[in-house]
Amino acid sequence: MNASSSEILTQGLTVKLEADLDKNFGETIAREAHGEKLFGCIQCGNCSAACPLSVWMDYTPRKVIAMVRAGFKQEVLSNRTVWLCASCYQCTVECPKGIKITDVMYALKREAIENKIYPKNFPVPILARTFYSEVKRTGRINEIFLLTNYYLRYNIFKMLGYASLGVRLFMKRRLSLFEKGMTNRKEFRSMLNQ
Amino acid sequence: MKYLYYPGCSLKSSGKHYEISLLAVLQKLGIEVEELENWNCCGATNYMSINENYALEITARNLGIAEKQGGDEVIVPCAACFMGFLKTQKYMESESGIRDRVNQILNHSGLSYNGKVQIRHPLDLLVNQLGADALTRTVEMPLKDLKVASYYGCQLIRPYATFDDQWNPHTMDDIARAMGATPVDWPLKSRCCSGSMTSTMTDIGLRMNYVILKEAKSRGADVIITACPLCQFNLECFQGKISRKLKDDVRIPVMYFTQLMGLAMGIPAKKLGLKQMLSPSLVLN
Ligand code: SF4
Ligand code: SF4
Ligand code: SF4
Ligand code: SF4
Numbered sequence: 001m002n003a004s005s006s007e008i009l010t011q012g013l014t015v016k017l018e019a020d021l022d023k024n025f026g027e028t029i030a031r032e033a034h035g036e037k038l039f040g041c042i043q044c045g046n047c048s049a050a051c052p053l054s055v056w057m058d059y060t061p062r063k064v065i066a067m068v069r070a071g072f073k074q075e076v077l078s079n080r081t082v083w084l085c086a087s088c089y090q091c092t093v094e095c096p097k098g099i100k101i102t103d104v105m106y107a108l109k110r111e112a113i114e115n116k117i118y119p120k121n122f123p124v125p126i127l128a129r130t131f132y133s134e135v136k137r138t139g140r141i142n143e144i145f146l147l148t149n150y151y152l153r154y155n156i157f158k159m160l161g162y163a164s165l166g167v168r169l170f171m172k173r174r175l176s177l178f179e180k181g182m183t184n185r186k187e188f189r190s191m192l193n194q
Numbered sequence: 195m196k197y198l199y200y201p202g203c204s205l206k207s208s209g210k211h212y213e214i215s216l217l218a219v220l221q222k223l224g225i226e227v228e229e230l231e232n233w234n235c236c237g238a239t240n241y242m243s244i245n246e247n248y249a250l251e252i253t254a255r256n257l258g259i260a261e262k263q264g265g266d267e268v269i270v271p272c273a274a275c276f277m278g279f280l281k282t283q284k285y286m287e288s289e290s291g292i293r294d295r296v297n298q299i300l301n302h303s304g305l306s307y308n309g310k311v312q313i314r315h316p317l318d319l320l321v322n323q324l325g326a327d328a329l330t331r332t333v334e335m336p337l338k339d340l341k342v343a344s345y346y347g348c349q350l351i352r353p354y355a356t357f358d359d360q361w362n363p364h365t366m367d368d369i370a371r372a373m374g375a376t377p378v379d380w381p382l383k384s385r386c387c388s389g390s391m392t393s394t395m396t397d398i399g400l401r402m403n404y405v406i407l408k409e410a411k412s413r414g415a416d417v418i419i420t421a422c423p424l425c426q427f428n429l430e431c432f433q434g435k436i437s438r439k440l441k442d443d444v445r446i447p448v449m450y451f452t453q454l455m456g457l458a459m460g461i462p463a464k465k466l467g468l469k470q471m472l473s474p475s476l477v478l479n
Contacts, residue, residue, distance in 0.1 A: 034285075034289070052385055052386050052388075052402065053386075053388070053398070053402075056395075056398050084391075084395070084398075086239075086348075086386050086388050086389045086391060087239045087242070087348075087349070087389070088348035088349070088386030088389075089348060089349065089352045089353045090348065090352075090385075090386065092352070092353050093352050093353055093360055093361075100353070102353070106242050106243060106246070109243040109244075110243065110244060110245065110246060113243070113244055123393075123394035123395065124391070124394045124395065125243075126394075127240070127390060127393065127394050128239075128240040128243045128244055129244065131238070131240040131241075132240055132241060132244050132245075135234070135235045135237060135241070135252070139234040139235065140203045140206075140234060140235045141203040141204075141207075141235050142203075142207070143203075143207050143208055147393065150393075161396075162393075165431060165435075168472060169208060169431070169472070172469070172470045172471075172472065173210065173470060174207060174208045174209075174210055174211075174470055175207060175208060176207060182232055182233075182234055183232055184232060187303055188234055188252075188255075190302070191251060191252075191255065191299060191300075191302065191303065192248055192251070192252070194299050194302070
């Protein structure tokens, strides 16, 4: 991320001049997330308290909502925070204003992929994209192919750490090289090209 | 009542013992299921993260097939698939723009989804339809003195599912009780296990599973039961690694609720996929 001249980092807070914010960002994300009422958020922090992953996030879910509606597009989309969301829906069921934060996180992930500003070497979007193309290719997931392709794209050496688990699962017939796939893959693929 | 069955990819590979034991239990209960023809992967959280239209379309395709195959209900055992099915149904029901667009695409394959087929998780079918009493009557070997921690995970019970209590789910505990076991009360029943983060953000993923295993053990559970192939995989297959890394022995049997049921119902271990487990298996005496 290129820090613009008007951006000052102070004690972990990103301060920006109003002119540098992306004013439509909040509206865009709210629409993308099926009309979520982001602007009704009262910043109570229930979502952050409920989120089992917030301790590892750079911005807690409450902060993400605040940043989105204020227009911190670049900061939110290039950060790894949204990719740490495991879609567990705990925040969604806890929000007193009925905001579906999980769906907002999904909308942010899609926006980041579309704008190609997701964190490039971060493993979660790599796995998501590998999964995406594997399903498109065969219609179903074969875990061996999925993980091999994922580690090829991410870091092949990391795969070694899983080799013994893989072999044990293979011996137990819980992994196979010959899963029965779909029969009409072409039709399935053409559906995804429309 | 014609029950269709959508296995999803996991139940055909790393979660094979879920499929094997589920089908054995249903058969013993006299419930016949018919596998969906030529089903495709539900896309899980990954498709939703990349392209929402595609995510809805591929799941709607499965629902369209179910309608064409003429079922009343489709049984979806994997928590992630189940949530994705409910989400697609919900969006197609409440947003006519989505419904029309998705159906237009399905039409090219001679399919459409009009909300006729109901989506069911096996827990719903067993507890709310058959009922705990009916289940108790099938028990041949009551699981006396066995303490069971039911782990529901996240997507099985929220945000769309209505068959159980979102805040304090109990259907798996009901089953454990019906089998003669004692459910333990614990606070992490529906805390997320981090999903595929055990492969992506390993340190975080392992720690999140550690917390769950540790809590179940410290509440005196003899076994954890699950209803989701990814939860089961994480808790079972990584418990050795977690114990070594965090220098705390949190190993404990982790099985599917259907395997536990099968044991109590006197179904032979071979038909319950018990040989395919990596974690210490439950030994009954
Ligand atoms: S719980 Fe809801 S209202 Fe409270 S901070 Fe989070 S999004 Fe805003
Ligand atoms: S859905 Fe995402 S943001 Fe919400 S509680 Fe779960 S992990 Fe946190
Ligand atoms: S849960 Fe995962 S692997 Fe299974 S069908 Fe859904 S997406 Fe495919
Ligand atoms: S508990 Fe884990 S595996 Fe189960 S549904 Fe939630 S994230 Fe997925």
